[in-house]
Amino acid sequence: MAMTGMRGLSVFISDIRNCQNKEQERLRVDKELGNVRTRFKNEKGLTPYEKKKYVWKMLYIYMLGYDVDFGHMEAVSLISAPKYPEKQVGYIVTACLLNENHDFLRLAINTVRNDIIGRNETFQCLALTMVGNIGGREFAESLAPDVQKLLISSSCRPLVRKKAALCLLRLYRKNPDVVNVDGWADRMAQLLDERDLGVLTSSMSLLVALVSNNHEAYWSCLPKCVKILERLARNQDVPQEYTYYGIPSPWLQVKTMRALQYFPTIEDPNTRRSLFEVLQRILMGTDVVKNVNKNNASHAVLFEALALVMHLDAEKEMMSQCVALLGKFIAVREPNIRYLGLENMTRMLMVTDVQDIIKRHQAQIITSLKDPDISIRRRALDLLYGMCDVSNAKDIVEEILQYLSTADFAMREELSLKAAILAEKFAPDLSWYVDVILQLIDKAGDFVSDDIWFRVVQFVMNNDDLQPYAAAKAREYMDKPAIHETMVKVSAYILGEYSHLLARRPGCSPKEIFNIIHEKLPTVSTSTIPILLSTYAKILMHSQPPDPELQNLIWAIFNKYESCIDAEIQQRAVEYFALSRKGAALMDILAEMPKFPERQSALIKKAEDTEVDTADQSAIRLRAQQQSSNALVVTDQRPANGALPVNQLSIVKVPSMNSGTDNSSADQAHLQPNGTLTKVDPQPPADLLGDLLGPLAIEGPPEAAPKSEQNVISGLEGSPVVVDGTAIVPVGEQTSSVQPIGNIAERFHALCLKDSGVMYEDPYIQVGIKAEGRGHHGRIGIFWGNKNTSPLVSVQALMVPPAHLKMELSLVPETIPPRSKVQCPLEVVNLRPSRDVAVLDFSYKFGTNMVNVKLRLPAVLNKFLQPISVSAEEFFPQWRSLSGPPLKLQEVVRGVRPLPLQEMANLFNSLRVMVCPGLDPNPNNLVASTTFYSESTRAMLCLIRIETDPADRTQLRMTIASGDPTLTFELKDFIKEQLITIPMATRVPAPAPAGPPVVQPPSPAAANDPGAMLAGLL
Incomplete structure (x- = not known):
């Protein structure tokens, strides 16, 4: 300056x-x-x-x-x-x-054009540089012919022509019509004969943009590009200022090879031979050196050459050479080179006849799966998944299962899905497949979709020889003291159908099977209870003539749930109780499920469709499809008129940049909670976030059109704050009110007990969360769903964290497209114990409505708890060692919501506090344990004792003990709040009087009440 x-x-x-x-x-x-x-x-x-x-x-x-x-x-x-x-x-x-859309720029167009067509080269460079940076569509229409004349002018200095090429590139990107293909193709070929490397490099950038849109018109440029590579590879006629660490113009080499990847093939044998000679020289002459800058330049050229070799489908010898070179790269210490080696080896899988060569590096690839860098681990997983076949499937799947226990939470869903697909696709025998899926559920149950265990059930039902083995394995897993709820579902279902095949084995009598399944009932959510009720009915059916004691136990359970507020559970309990009185007829009514009709697995079909999609893409197009944003946008493909799209049913919910639809066969079926498979027509999701949040999404009441004439901005916890309409929209525009749908406070309390669901909803937007955690680290996916056919604009979100939480929210897009969903990850680190709550402050504009909402985020204390079962030998020494305040605190709590002891135990389990039966000799007391994770306390064991008075359930004495005084105080008050302030809507009605069972469906309000949906849990 x-x-x-x-x-x-x-x-x-x-x-x-x-x-x-x-x-x-x-x-x-x-x-x-x-x-x-x-x-x-x-x-x-x-x-x-x-x-x-x-x-x-x-x-x-x-x-x-x-x-x-x-x-x-x-x-x-x-x-x-x-x-x-x-x-x-x-x-x-x-x-x-200024930017390209600024009105003031129009005032300067004529002045800029005069400088471009003038004789002053300095002024020309200034004008071309500015247009090349901020030129828009109007500049393109006005200046493109003049810029083209400068570019092909023989009287202009190379400096001006170089800037003209880059300026024309900008104008072409803004308006492709400014470059006439018929008249420009020959001129473009002439520009490639340029001797000045600066002009040639800029012209090659322009050519890459041109051939990416229409390669047919520029075939004459292909041999010229090969000649440029030959000239650079021979290192002749390259000025010193264009030689970078001994490499002749690496930028021009990369651009030239990238342009060649847009041509489908090279037909001329001489041109093809010349090109392969250049590529061979690049492959042979590149190695890892100590100089970082030289490494970057040489590897930029090398990896572009690899992409071109794959694109041209070179001879097998050259392909083998490429794989060997990549195998050397994935073993070096430099993480960037390892990443590039793995990424390009994955692309090599698209080429035929090299898979066997890639398998030689399997051990090194598995080592990369344990790399400290998550990006390298992801690339290694992609490569292992792509190279898997019958010969190595067992080793690869076992490695993935072993890695699952230590993998980052961000990778577990992807790992689980790929392990399930590989196990099904390349299983040497079905018993191994059952073992793999059960191990998968055991190690990563939170990340295993229901569709995976549905598929196991289908295999077991369709193969008679597999049924005793699957039932025995399910029995083994049920012996574990703490298993994931998905394992409870699949094990209970299989044991309900086939436990009678194990009757002669020790520990497998109907009563023993019932007891071990019933032990899990207090730990499961409402959605699993129907499966367990079906299992009890099946056990009763298989034990005909029934054991009177077993029959009375099961009937007592059916009686208990006859008055459950959940309609599904209530109906099953009533019907199973009535059916179980029919004696031998029960054998026909509850007979074994018929075999499933054979059809291709939806998981494998999804994998094959993905392979087909990627196989049709060149390396350059795959690179162009990569997304740079953290926001995940999934557009709802439902037509505006409400018509159902074909093949809407999605078998596995996988985060993807594609639409939420799945091209599975239209002849799909749903596995019902009792295990029955019913054929259903594809239906759109019930709500906008339903397919992302899964079955735990909490529905609000139907939309109600508010009638207030003032804008309403939802304040904290949804309490409406009325403001003057002129403060939100310009004067003269019609204002309309926006009020939340459903009770936000009840949604918050429900999400304190769940990991996913809808947090806020109004007529325009639905906001939901899906959380996962590991230790004191957590990750919350916040979903913003546009429910309308018009975009939501001016979207802003701000996280206001309390002092004990460190939060990092990724950028929220300013616009949410119509009928689409946007996911924004929120990283959370718990620094120390506290009951303070983070606030999500977000706003958006729809039409004339400007809405601002402040919501409590359910990243509460119990989200950092991990239930742990302790024995008497472990509990009592710890309990005695924590003697008195401040490590052990006791309080008499009054005003407690009167709960039966079992339901209080269920509440504790839902708060991630495990009730340990049998530790307290008094049957009116509860003893529980959990582990709290934070950065300051690390893993801290917490012990809890609740003493209740049978004569007065509204009061109890609570004793909390831990090794950290702050944690003890905060956990005590947190549990106290849960026992006192839980919404009334979660209460369970008193048992129905004796008499014939009557199904009592919940009221319409209760059916849509998120608090009521938790009644089965509490």
Whole structure:
């Protein structure tokens, strides 16, 4: 920048640098902006020197990060100055402060065109540089012919032509119609004969953009590109200034090979041979050296050459050479090179006849699966998945299962899905497949979709020889003291159908099978109880004539759930109780499920469809499809008229950049909670977030059109705060109110007990969460769903975390497209125990409605608990060692919601506190244990004792003990709050009086009440 003699600017910069803190700097900047604004108001008295100086100051202030919302016109006006110093300032500051859509730029189009067609090369460079940076569609229509003339002019210096090529590239991207294919293809080929490497590199950038849209018109450029590579590979006629660490113009080599990847093939044998000779030289001459800069340049050329070799489907010998080279790269210490090696080896899988060569590096790839860098681990997983076949499936799947226990939570869902697909696709025998899936559920149950265990059930039902083995394995897993709920589902289902096949084995009598399944009932959620009730009915059926004691136990359970508020559970309990009285007829009614009709697995079909999609893409197109944003946008493909799309049913919910639909066979079936498979027509999701949040999504009541004439902004916990409509929308626009659907407080309390569900909903948007955690680290996916056919704009979200949580929310897109969902990850670290709650403050605009909502985020204390079962030998020494305050606190709690002891135990289990039966000799007391995780406490064991009074269930005595005094106090008060302040809607009605069982469906309000949905759990 020409600042010579600008003493005022130099003094201002010195003042800024001498500021002691940010506040001083801001005050100095505000003072200077006020001075500049005052001087610009009296623009007639400004000399060109003064205007230039003040515009430089504006640019410097802008570079410091401050908003500069005035003076744009003065900057643009300097473009038309006759002298270079003022014109230079005008072009530079305009390019920095304005964007392509700014209205002031229209005023400068004629001046810019005059500079481009003028004789002054310096002015031409200034104009071309600015247009190349911020030129828009209007510039493209006005200036493209003049820029093309400069590019092909033989009288222009290379400096001007180089800038003209880059300028034309910008204009072509803004409006492809400005480049006439018929008249420009030959000119483009002539430009590739250019001797000046600067012009040639810029022209090659232009060619890449042209052939990416239409390669047919530029076949004449293909041999010219090969000649350029030959010229560079021979290292002749390359000036020293274009040689980077001994590599002749690596940028031009990369661009040229990228352009060649857009041509489908090379038919001329001489051209093809010449190109392969160049590629062979690149492959042979690249190695890892100590100099980082040389490594970066040489590997940029090498990996582009690998992509071109794959694209051209070279001879097997060259392919083998490529794989060997990549195998060397995945073993080096430099993580960037390992990443590139794994990524390109994965792309090599698309080429035929190299899979066997890649298998030689399987051990090194498995080692990469344990790399500290998660990006490398992901690439290694992709490669293992792609190279798997019958010969190595067992080893790869076992490695994935072993890795699951230590894998990051961010990878477990992907690992589980891929392990399930590989196990099914390449299983050497069905018993191994059953073993793999059960291990998968045991190690990563939270990340295993229901469709995976549905598939196991189908295999077991369709193979008679497999049924005793599967029942025995399910019996083994049920012996474990703590298993995942999905394991309870699949084991209970299989044992209900086939436990009679194990009757002669020790520990497998109907009563023993019933007892071991019934032990899990207090730990499961409402959605699993119907499966267990079906299992009890099946056990009763298989034990005909029934054992009276077993029959009475099961009947007592049916009686208990006859008054359950959940309609599904209530109906099953009533019907099974009635059916179980029919004696031998029960054998026909509850007979074994018939075999499933054979059809291709939805999981395997999904994998094959993905392989077909990727096989049709060249490496360059795969790279172009990569997404740079953290936000996950899934567009709802349902037509606006409500018609059902074909093949809507999705078998496995996998996060994907594609639409939420799945091309599975339309002849799909749902496995019902009792295990029955019913054929269903594809239906759209019940709500916008339902397919992402799974079955745990909590529905609100139907939308109600609010009738208030003022805008309503939802405050904390959804309490509406009425504000003046003119403060939200411009005067003259019609205002409308926006009120939440459902009770936000009840949604919050429900999500404190669940890991996923809807947190907020109104007529326009639905906000949900899906959480996962490991130790004191957590990850919450926040879903923003647009329910309408118009976009939501001005979307903003701010997380206000309490002092004990460290939170990082990824950027929320400003616009949510119509009928689409956006996922924004939120990383959470728990620093220390506390009951304070984070607040999510988000706003959006729909039409004339500006809505602002503040929600409590259910990242509460119990989310960092992990239930743990302790024996008497472990419990009592710990309990005695924590003697008295502040590590052991006791309090008599009054005003407790009266709960039967079993339901209180269920509540504790839902809070991730495991009730340990048999530790307290008093049957009216509960003893429980859990582990709390935070950065300050690490894994801290917590012990709890609840003493209840059978005569007065509204009070109890609670004793909490842990090794951290703050944790003891916070956990005590947290559990106290849960026992006292749980919404009334979660209460369970009293048992029905004796008499014939009557099904009592819940009221419509209760059916849509998220609190009521938890009744089965509590």
